[in-house]
Amino acid sequence: MEKQELFGENTRENIYHCIKCGLCIAHCPVYKEVLLEEATPRGKVQLSRYLSEGGLDLSEEVKEAFFSTCLLCGSCVANCPSGVHGDHLFSGVRWRAVQRYGIDWKKKMMFQLLASKWKMSTSAWFGKWARKMFGGPWIESKLNAGALNVERIPAFNEKPFSETVPEVVKPEGEARGRVLYFHGCATNYLYGDIGRAVVDVLKKMGVEVIIPRDQSCCGLPIFMSGDRETSLRCIRDTLKLFSRPDVDAVVVDCATCGAALKNEYAHLLRDLRQLGEEVKDEEIQAADLLSAKVQDVTVFIDAHKEWLPRLEGNGKKVRVTYHDPCHLVMGQKISAQPRNVLKAIPGVEYVELLGANDCCGGGGSFQVEHAETSQKITKRKVDNIRETGAQVLTTCCPGCNLTISNHLDPAIRVLHPVQLLQEALKR
């Protein structure tokens, strides 16, 4: 059922603070390819205004504009001089659209699985089942995987990452700190190596790492797709496990999860409360506490770099560059720390990437559903990476990793910065 108001009060005010200056347009990766006003953040803010005031019907066409010409990358928010939160408006419209038009069943099922912590994932047959399910009927043809080449999507982890590590990992040597590790779905199911690198590096820094086994999806991909009810379950579960005052930080290895935990939870809970959802004060306090504790793992490592064991080179030089994930550079304003980590590794010859903070074009399911636009954006990224002559591209987001590695020459490795650090520590 559609609730009366489209936006909570705080969110709604954004529509009146857009002065239509259009400066956001320069930063929108989708507009550059589409060149239509509906692709501009400004245009979607104006549509949001009409929708909110009742002057425009949420037609299929309007729905399409909000889903197919926006990656929810947050570039417009980061660059809006008036501080307009377009992302909050756009995900609000998507929510309403889903209430009206429903959600694709495959997506819905995926979200339910993510939100229920993939209970079945703990069984041994999970890996095989998932590969069959999502590698088979769902993505059996290139058409269905959109911009992604199915053959180059990494295989699911044989076992979910969380099953391969103890819940508490004790530090090596002197104990210096204690963190909770939110590893997100991508690490859990696709990129177990990243998870092991995070744990390995932190352990060697003298940090105790707690990895709550029951953690679920952060909820961001789910509420970005408009399924707020399901995402609310994720938020509540995550708050229960991760909003703890007795740790130094909650580290994340995924820019998107980090942005969700840091920025979106408190906002969304407040918004939902204004829209009549029952949200307790304690939940909002918990979200604020979590927000204060969340750190990208590279931020934590850079802040405590003196804890790292001596790094040894192996005489070989490796040319490395770095791609800024939108949800890290725009969403969390983090750009220096991952680079610092890379530059501290002996043997790394760091080269800057032209347009390093331009979106990779992935946007989660965007690349599957809106392949043409996505591919054009990714092409710019891949061309720029080639230009650097780097042997390794690093990035702090498994989502970007998936997109970029799918289109990049196989000879160029795509890694999380922490993986390179782990390699150096093994020497």
Next chain:
Amino acid sequence: MEKDTMIGELVRLVGRENVLSSDMHFKLYEYDASLIRSKPDCIVLPTSTEQVSKVVKFAHDHKIPVIARGAGTNLSGGSVTVRGGIAIVLTKMNRILDMDIENLRVVVEPGVVTLDLKNVLARHGYLYQPDPASEKVTTIGGNFAENSGGPHCLKYGVTSNHVLGVELVLYDGQVVQVGGKALDNPGYDLMGVLGGSEGTLGIITQAVLRIMPKAEAVKTMLCIYNSIEEGGNTVTAIIGEGIIPATLEMMDNLTIKAVEEAYHVGFPTDAAAILIIELDGLKDGMERLTERILDICRQNNVREIRVAKDQAERDKIWAGRKGAFGAVGRLRPNYLVNDGTVPRTRLPETLAKVVEIGKKYNLPIANVFHAGDGNLHPLILFDERDKDELARVHAAAMEIMKLCVDMGGTISGEHGIGVEKIEGMSLIFSDSDIAAMKKVKAAFDPLNLFNPGKVLPETEKAA
């Protein structure tokens, strides 16, 4: 003509994929960055001169208004279809056609984004000088139509000084060449008529631009003042000494605070005014010139001077200046900006009166201006949902225009007249002045179909 028939015809002329005609699209192309809104009857996105010509001819044959549109960042309502009709959006015509670097010329289509062009030129060590604050979004076509300015126009002139020729679509669809690559072209100087004509005389489909080699050295200084008068006196004194810096930009306290909140560029939020002075040119003599300017600042009680040490620091200062308009959007939901110009010697006096006008109408006014040009930008802040406030805003805006004229200046320096300042035209022109301009308009556009309702007001004699 029936709307559906019109749309069908347009589809035939430019293709289905280049015609937009849904309720959503009417709402998306009904605005620019001003307060004016009005829906077009159809939107077309041509991809060639030929298509533009066909659409214009079609519109003329059926007496339908046409209006050219770029990024829609206009500040005076110039790109809003106040009488409906066809919005011709030129964003898809965005190719750089000719890079004649050695002859210091480039030829571009109108939809090229100003900063994109500059980035391409920068790789060759060259520069296109005009730098409107919206350059990262605006198009060359829009810049020419509005004759956009920008901080560096103090030294280098406005857009029309850098557009030497155009390809123009006339009312009947004919395509003609005006001007060219040479500095002085034989025959009538129609470029002078077309620059800043706000799409009321024709639609340009190509532009020949003048480019320049990048300056060998640049020096950017941020000068902080405890009073606006002292900042203003500095400007007068620098130019009085015969020095023309590349820029002389000023911001008042309200703007400084908003910019600092938005960009964290390190502007002191307790300063009454800051002045951004940039020098460019040869390395030789740059230091000496800088010292002379700093001396003048000191004589005028500057509180602090910060010289940018590198490109990053320069970029930061300019990001603050170029985002200033948007940043004041944080203070109140809306603003109306005037761009009246006064003789620079009368700047401090004018500003004091602007403050009085703000008080009189009980409206906050933030000021940011091209001080070197005497070009004001008072931003009147309000909330358009408050109808009483909105009425006061329009009254205050009119009074500021009148003030500029009384000071010996004019009503607009660079944003165009559009709709918002159309009433101000009679403050500077007599009825017969306007009637003379109308004759020019009639020569180019006998049926008054190119962007009707803009620039020239209805006058009794001229009507």
